[in-house]
Amino acid sequence: MRVRVLLFGQIKDIVGKGEDLLELAPDANVHAVLMHYGRQFQAFEGLAGSLACSVNQEYAQGTQILKEGDEVGLLPPVSGGTQAPSKASQLVSAHCAIVREPIDVSALRKRLAHPTDGAAVMFEGVVRNNTRGKRTLYLDYEAYGAMALSEMERLAQGSLEQFRIRDAAVVHRLGRLEIGETSVAIGVASAHRAAAFEACRWLIDSLKRTVPIWKKEYFEDGAVWADGEPFPEEIRPGK
Numbered sequence: 028m029r030v031r032v033l034l035f036g037q038i039k040d041i042v043g044k045g046e047d048l049l050e051l052a053p054d055a056n057v058h059a060v061l062m063h064y065g066r067q068f069q070a071f072e073g074l075a076g077s078l079a080c081s082v083n084q085e086y087a088q089g090t091q092i093l094k095e096g097d098e099v100g101l102l103p104p105v106s107g108g109t110q111a112p113s114k115a116s117q118l119v120s121a122h123c124a125i126v127r128e129p130i131d132v133s134a135l136r137k138r139l140a141h142p143t144d145g146a147a148v149m150f151e152g153v154v155r156n157n158t159r160g161k162r163t164l165y166l167d168y169e170a171y172g173a174m175a176l177s178e179m180e181r182l183a184q185g186s187l188e189q190f191r192i193r194d195a196a197v198v199h200r201l202g203r204l205e206i207g208e209t210s211v212a213i214g215v216a217s218a219h220r221a222a223a224f225e226a227c228r229w230l231i232d233s234l235k236r237t238v239p240i241w242k243k244e245y246f247e248d249g250a251v252w253a254d255g256e257p258f259p260e261e262i263r264p265g266k
Contacts, residue, residue, distance in 0.1 A: 028050070028051050028052065028053050028055065028093065028094070028095050029048055029049065029050055029051075029095060029096070030048070030049050030051060030060070030093055030095075030096070030097045030098070030099050031046065031047075031048055031096070031097070031098045031099070032046065032047040032048070032049055032060060032098075032099045032100075032101065033045065033046055033098065033099070033100045033101070033171065034046070034047065034101050035100070035101065035102055035103060035169060035171060035239065035241060036102075036103040036169065036241040036243075036252050036255075037074060037103050037252045038064075038071065038074065038078070038101050038102075038103055040252070041068050041070045041071050041074075042064060042067075042068060042071070049063060051063075051093065054092055055092075055093055056089060056090050056091055056092050056093060057080045057082065057087050057088065057089045057090070057091050057093065057099065057264055058089040058090065058264065059093075060080070060093075060099050060101070061075050061078070061080070061089065061101075061264065064101070074103065077103065077104055077257065077258070077263075078101055078102060078103060078104075078258075078263070078264065079102045079104075079258045079262050079263055079264065080099065080100065080101060080102065080264045081098075081099065081100035081102060081171070081174060081239075082097055082098070082099055082100075083097060083098050084098065084100070084171075084173055084174040084177060085174075085177075086262040087099075087264065088264055089264035100171055100174065100239070102171065102239050102258075103241065103252070103255060104254070104255025104256055104257055104258060105235065105236065105237065105238060105239055105240055105241060105255045105256065105258075118172055118173065118176045119176075120176050120177075120179070120180040121180060121183075122179075122180060122183035122184070122194075122195055122196050122197065123176060123179040123180050123183055123196065123197045123198065123199075124176075124197075124198045124199075125170060125172060125175060125176050125179075125198075125199050125200075125201060126198060126199070126200050126201070127200065127201050127202045128200075129200070129208065129209070130151075130198050130200055130209045130211075130212045132149060132151060132209060132212050135149070135196055135198060135212055135214050136149055136214060138196065138214075139194055139196055139214045139215075139216045140216070141193065141194070141216060143193065143218065144193060144216045144217060144218060145217070145218050145219055145220070146216070146217050146218070146219055146220040146222075146223040146224075147214065147215070147216045147223065148214070148215045148220070148223040148224055148226075148227045149212065149213070149214050149215075149227075150211075150212065150213040150214075150227050150230075150231055151209045151211070151212050152209065152210045152211040152212075152231070153207060153208070153209055153210070154166050154204045154205065154206050154207060154208050154209075154210060155206070156206045158244055158246075158253075161246050161247075161248075162246060162247060163206065163244055163245070163246060164206075164245045164246060164247065165203055165204060165205050165206065165245050166203070166204045166210070166242050166243065166244055166245065167202065167203050167204070167242065167243045167245065168199075168200065168201045168202060168204065168210060168240060168241070168242050168243075169201065169240070169241050169242075169243070170199070170201055170238075170239060170240040170241070171239040171240075172201075174239050175199070175238050175239050175240050178237055178238045178239065179197050179199070179234065179238055182197070182230055182233050182234060182237070182238070183195045183196070183197055183230070185233075186215070186226045186229060186230050189226070189229070190217070190222045190225055190226035190229070191217070191222060192215055192216065192217035192222050192223060192226045193216050193217050193218065194215075194216045195213070195214065195215050195216070195226060195230065196212075196213070196214045197211070197212075197213050197230060197234065198211065198212045198213075199211045199234075199238075199240060201240075210242075211231070211234070213227055213230050213231055213234075214227075215227045215230070235255075235256055236256050236257075236258065236259060237258070237259065237262065241253070241255065
């Protein structure tokens with residue numbers, strides 16, 4: 028049985044490529060993929076406990092049985108680079124977008140505007156010029172494009188249901204970003220401010236934990252993948 032494996036962030040660096048084809052035994056599961064790379068790369072084995080896995084762009088447990096032609100993603104903790112999600116300049120869903128051009132926050136705010144709203148909250152994640160005391164030159168963002176967009180849309184829909192807001196929008200940028208540029212913008216519109224603030228905070232916090240987007244930080248003396256937040260226990264593959 029042959030499956031296609033996509034590797035991101037630190038995992039791509041360890042294995043030396045972003046895509047691989049594996050021949051596995053019939054009825055092999057996700058753990059068999061992890062074990063394959065753990066046997067070949069010592070550094071991979073040390074990271075395996077912090078990874079999440081996906082099968083056909085959905086988070087998967089280690090016990091999930093694979094089928095011929097499945098697409099398996101090995102995902103280091105996200106930190107929201109450069110394997111492009113698509114050759115297109117952007118990916119778009121009902122409430123979200125992944126783009127490679129500068130994010131127009133003013134246009135996003137105008138798109139959300141509605142006369143019934145009493146509150147509009149906007150959040151921008153901005154590239155700063157330092158990390159842990161080191162001077163940052165620029166950042167490079169990478170994503171598992173289609174899956175990232177799907178997860179962002181799932182979060183946007185969840186915010187509408189959970190906080191009873193009228194509308195929400197999330198836009199994330201990929202590729203090279205200079206100091207001061209916006210990497211992610213979130214807009215929330217609602218009748219009352221409390222729901223808008225709460226929904227906006229929940230959206231950025233959740234995005235940083237579950238959406239497969241990573242960043243590489245470039246300094247004067249080299250580059251490193253940013254440490255991501257741990258995945259929630261329910262989406263880790265387990266032992």
